[in-house]
Amino acid sequence: MKAVEYTEYGSPDVLRVVDVDRPEPGPDEVLVAVRAVSVNGSDWEGLTGRPAYARLxxxxxxxxxxxxxxxxGTVVAVGADVTTFAPGDDVYADLLDxxxxxxxxxxxxxxSFAPLPDGMSFVEASAVPQAGVIxxxxxxxxxxxxxxxxxxVNGAGGGAGAYAVQLAVLAGAExxxxxxxxxxxxxxxxxxxxVLDHRVDDWTRxxxxxxVLDLACYRSVGAxxxxxxxxxxxLVVGGAVRSLLQVLLLGPLVGLAGRKRLRVLAVPLGVRHVGPLVDLLQAGAVRTVVDRTFPLEQTAEALRRHGSGRSVGKVVVTVDPT
Ligand SMILES: NC(=O)c1ccc[n+]([C@@H]2O[C@H](COP(=O)([O-])OP(=O)(O)OC[C@H]3O[C@@H](n4cnc5c(N)ncnc54)[C@H](OP(=O)(O)O)[C@@H]3O)[C@@H](O)[C@H]2O)c1
Known part of the structure; x- marks a missing residue:
């Protein structure tokens, strides 16, 4: 099968389309034919090796x-102990681990998998897991x-930010x-x-x-x-390690005087946590914005588009059924 590999941190230029053996499912595993994979901030961080936590x-x-x-995607084979899925089932997952x-x-x-939500395309479902849980x-x-x-919401134009803005608006916030x-x-x-431009405006003022939900934190805990x-x-989710460490170690103390809760937000893994958002998406109360799709062979272009800052909405890689 085709896969897109890299062996060193760098720009999308380090990605290569290669032929590798198709994996075999273990007793508790399922083998899924991929139909759509969305690009997250964590993919860009894993590719470039920055911030430093991406090299853990x-x-x-x-x-x-x-x-x-x-x-x-679609299940094509299941391990001997799997009773929850069968070949032909459409599923989605967050496999960040x-x-x-x-x-x-x-x-x-x-x-790790859940049935593809009713009425959702593969592309739309792939956009939901990590961004939705955050x-x-x-x-x-x-x-x-x-x-x-x-x-x-700082970093509101990315995958998690777009859902966060909509959820806060739905709750009646300004x-x-x-x-x-x-x-x-x-x-x-x-x-x-x-709307503020982070290159010009200082949200802390x-x-x-x-x-404040911060998806791209590069500030001091004092600011x-x-x-x-x-x-x-x-609540901070991602950004520079120095800033995250400051919030983690000094946040509780710095916030004490004003009864402010300054915390790093740990996000649980898995689509079982996105149920309430899926309900809202199915009801049309929240929407997923897809910027562009790219075929698997152009995964490097998909990551380039995400990393360029030009994308508006989710970038998604698609695989045609064979
Ligand atoms: N804590 C956890 O458990 C956990 C779990 C999963 C993921 N994460 C983290 O969550 C973060 C957000 O993920 P995501 O998928 O939503 O990322 P994303 O799609 O890449 O979105 C990030 C957004 O922030 C913007 N941005 C970049 N620098 C900024 C700055 N200095 N100020 C304000 N905005 C800025 C980006 O704009 P441009 O595109 O123009 O640069 C982009 O629109 C990632 O850092 C990821 O590692 C954390």
């Missing part, structure tokens, strides 16, 4: 040669956004979205009432906000605290 699995060289975690989805087939434990966790479960609150300037129309169309209202919450 391999300091000098990537430990896993094939990227791609958020996948939708093992990757390997930029390929014609992927093998993983059956428990947004649900940040806005609903931990953020507990309520009507009338001032919410800021949403400020921060990203690069050319995504302003897109962010307003998702319901943001105010435009608030304060009751909740962050300034942007959060007394009694408010700041």
């Amino acid at each position: 699995g391999g300091l000098r060289r990537p430990r896993r040669r094939v990227l791609g975690s958020d996948v939708a 093992r990757l390997g989805c930029f390929a014609e087939h992927v093998c993983a434990p059956a428990r 947004a649900l966790r940040g806005i609903v479960d931990r953020g507990r956004v309520r009507a009338g609150q001032r919410v800021l 949403v400020t979205a921060v990203d690069t300037a050319h995504k302003a129309d897109h962010l307003r169309s998702l319901g943001a009432v105010r 435009t608030g304060p906000y009751d909740l 962050i605290a300034r942007g959060v209202a007394p009694g408010g919450t700041y």
